[in-house]
Amino acid sequence: MPETRPKRVLQLRFPARAGELKRVRDALRERLEGCGCSDKSCADIVLAIDEACQNIIRHAYRGESDQAIELEVERRGDRLVFTLTDEAPAIDPSRVKPRDLEDVRPGGLGTHFIRRVMDEVEFLQPASGRGNLLRMVRRID
Amino acid sequence: MEHAVREEQGNLVVSFRGEVDLEHSPKARAVLLGCVERGRDVFVDLSGVSYIDSSGVASLVEAFQASRKKGLKFALVSVNAAALRVLELARLDKVFTIHESLPEGDRGGA
Numbered sequence: 001m002p003e004t005r006p007k008r009v010l011q012l013r014f015p016a017r018a019g020e021l022k023r024v025r026d027a028l029r030e031r032l033e034g035c036g037c038s039d040k041s042c043a044d045i046v047l048a049i050d051e052a053c054q055n056i057i058r059h060a061y062r063g064e065s066d067q068a069i070e071l072e073v074e075r076r077g078d079r080l081v082f083t084l085t086d087e088a089p090a091i092d093p094s095r096v097k098p099r100d101l102e103d104v105r106p107g108g109l110g111t112h113f114i115r116r117v118m119d120e121v122e123f124l125q126p127a128s129g130r131g132n133l134l135r136m137v138r139r140i141d
Numbered sequence: 142m143e144h145a146v147r148e149e150q151g152n153l154v155v156s157f158r159g160e161v162d163l164e165h166s167p168k169a170r171a172v173l174l175g176c177v178e179r180g181r182d183v184f185v186d187l188s189g190v191s192y193i194d195s196s197g198v199a200s201l202v203e204a205f206q207a208s209r210k211k212g213l214k215f216a217l218v219s220v221n222a223a224a225l226r227v228l229e230l231a232r233l234d235k236v237f238t239i240h241e242s243l244p245e246g247d248r249g250g251a
Binding site: 105106 | 160162163164192194195196198199200202203206223226227230231232233236
């Protein structure tokens with residue numbers, strides 16, 4: 001079925017730096033609008049991807065780095081598939097968990113946002129055998 | 142991100158504009174905590190904020206908690222839809238005091 005053949009929506013490779021994230025958000029927002037996502041969905045997805053990039057900067061690279069983050073977005077029918085890969089030492093996915101929101105404190109919200117916005121979130125083994133690969137899926141609405 | 146701090150009826154009103162993201166949230170945090178440190182009730186005007194992420198929200202939570210420790214009031218004002226959505230995702234929309242506009246002539250408004 002042609003409509004389920006993956007279609008690349010966006011591919012970006014950028015240094016793991018906070019100052020890069022606005023450019024990533026702007027490019028992503030533009031492509032999401034082109035896919036027919038509602039304004040609310042666009043905003044939610046942009047937030048989730050931004051937070052996933054921040055997690056890579058903070059927890060995988062342990063701070064800003066000139067090493068790369070790669071974002072790839074594919075459309076598969078009515079779903080968008082996002083993959084984020086990095087070249088950092090492998091993290092333990094079991095330690096990347098949303099925290100209890102009843103405990104009101106400053107940090108730890110990013111992973112919660114990702115889980116709330118995305119329909120599927122999973123860490124996979126990168127084909128290169130090194131780094132980390134986060135795959136997220138969100139239905140277009 | 143741009144910010145401005147002004148005094149109004151003895152309170153401090155902090156206005157942010159633009160994107161409060163990972164790059165700019167350290168500045169937002171410093172501004173907010175600096176206002177709390179001055180020992181005044183703080184109103185944070187978010188009407189001009191087009192984007193806020195978890196690091197920006199964390200700055201608000203930290204200043205809110207610092208205010209409470211000092212027995213001061215801390216409230217958000219004119220929170221636009223984009224910022225409110227993020228606060229809802231964080232389930233903080235019920236934690237923060239949120240005003241539609243600055244309480245006129247009401248120092249105890251927060």
